[in-house]
Amino acid sequence: MPATSPITPVILSGGSGTRLWPMSRPEMPKQMLALTAEQTMLQLTAQRASDARGELGFAPPIVVANALHADLIEAQLRDVGAAAQALILEPTGRNTAPAIALAAIAAGGGDAPLLVMPSDHVIADTAAFHAAVARALPLVADGWLVTFGITPDAAETGYGYIKVGQALAEGVHRVDCFVEKPLRDAAEAMLASGDHVWNGGIFLFRADAYLAALATHAPAMLDATQAAMDAARRENGRVWPETAAFAASPADSIDYAVMEKADRVAVVPVAMGWSDVGSWDALHAISACDAGGNACRGDVVAIDTRNCLVRADGKRIALVGVEDLIVVASGDDVLVLPRGRSQDVKKLIEAMQR
Template sequence: MTARKIVPVILSGGSGTRLWPMSRPEMPKQMLALTADETMLQLTAGRAFGERFAAPIVVANARHADLVEQQLAEAGATPQALILEPIGRNTAPAIALAAIAAGGGGDALLVMPSDHVIGDVAAFHAAIEAAMPLVTQGWLVTFGIAPDAPEIGYGWIQIGDELQPGVNRVARFVEKPPLDKAQSMLASGDHAWNGGIFLFLADAYLEALAQFDPGILTATQEAMDKARTEGSRIYPDAVAFAASPDDSIDYAVMEKADRVAVVPVAMGWNDVGSWDALHAISDTDGDGNAHRSHGDGNVLAIDTKNCFVRSDGVRVSLVGVEDLIVVASGNDVLIMRRGRSQEVKKLIEAMKNAAKNITPSS
């Protein structure tokens, strides 16, 4: 008997605002080559490629259609369907669109955000194989990332009883915790980070939606029934899709369903959610500096330590500084202390407010 093929579902609708100024609405972080020569989207497609996997289903923002197709073509990963959302409605509706596009039957769907790093792909594949026996029985499976810090920016998963080797029942999901709670969960040894990667049968997911969040199922089914199709591109009906609740898969399904399992895995995972996170996984020189640019000689650092520098064109020179993040893209330059890169969102909000207050000159 031939092993069941797995359909990769790549979620590529995010905006990646925390990686401004390189990540922008027209060119979000998954479309950028941040950690390798390939873009984040291309790396995601590449880790679910081969005999075990079917052609991917990609869910993306409609404005990025050409870019997604171009990058996937360059990576040799032609999608079986490119679902183009008219608006963002969070992960639960996006995955519903993919499950419906897959036929809503017994296909196994491997749901992956397009903007994460997985350093150990072999470990990831081993975790997938460990999960498949339960998946075929209708379980909803998530992958728990082995934690190495009391991270307050992630959700956590408490690992329950073992169901089979390498797979456990989810005892509970934990929202982003305060530091003291994260420290205790790390010390306990029975918690993992929630990495947002899932594996389940299309029909099992849709049945769970019907039970726990039927509004999503109704809206997405209508949006797909009325969708416009152009080749592999699928344009869900905008009015129907807009009626869908805006919920994450965790809130809509995973926290409520009974047969939910977790595969704890150490696979070099990082969600690259900030410039600090990117610095942490980048190669550094002898002084702890990480710098990468498009073009030789664009970054020069003298008597400089523990800095992260990126440029897509303009030359950046640093002398006698420490612990800085410097990112130059187009006409924008970001300079901040290391450790404060989560505050980029505040900066963007301030720029938006400043733009609103500018009155045209007469």
């Protein structure tokens, strides 16, 4: 069923991606990097929803980002023919719910469907993604808030989960409940049950439906974001929300502010080769590897080496007789750690900041 109006992609690009240090940094976060393909993750996200395929039609995207990255974002989108209809530059980060509110207001606050996507996720099967969007559109047109649940293939403890409830239409279900990142035993039980999916942080709803949900469940957030957009400065497609008004908004995720509280929330389970590329281990898991299980990019020489992820950005890296390592060189920094420990990069960043 086609949408009544083109789907407006909303690309959230405010993250700093510090878990992929040293390549990802505040001035060059992971969505601006070509980690999985020749294109950057931002470019891949824009291309995923940049033209009409089958029953779907897409408008130019609205991008919500850090002002520090404005020139880079515009250049990268221009390079793949996906110029934004609006580039909203947040004066400060207030999490996803206010960011999406800015986009909904910029879209006109009407019945336009908004497809909200993080800028730094991988979706290998775009056709499956588009089919899931098409299944959701009839409910979206009727005012439902829809999230896309990733069919799990492991008992991951780093993701939130969604319990899939009663069927509303073919391939679309009511959300029974959202589940916080679980302990190992709980994750294994949810995987075995077959009625839980990962919360991938991708959403589809009408702009007016989202703003109405904010009015009910987070009115202070709606007031602040509306005031920030009413007083925004606009120039050549860039939008600067008014700083003081936006800073007054509560900082909250869309899950906490809206999705866990609203009544008409649906989930579309989908297997589409999704990854949030949240660590170097996650990147290794989705990378093409040589016969020894090594995923290497850049000037790398590896002899008698197995199951390593190696990234060389401007430096040569040579490895002999090692296995299960992550080695990343970028600028003046070199990261070396065992595979399976890449979540500890966060601890490294905290230690260096101290």
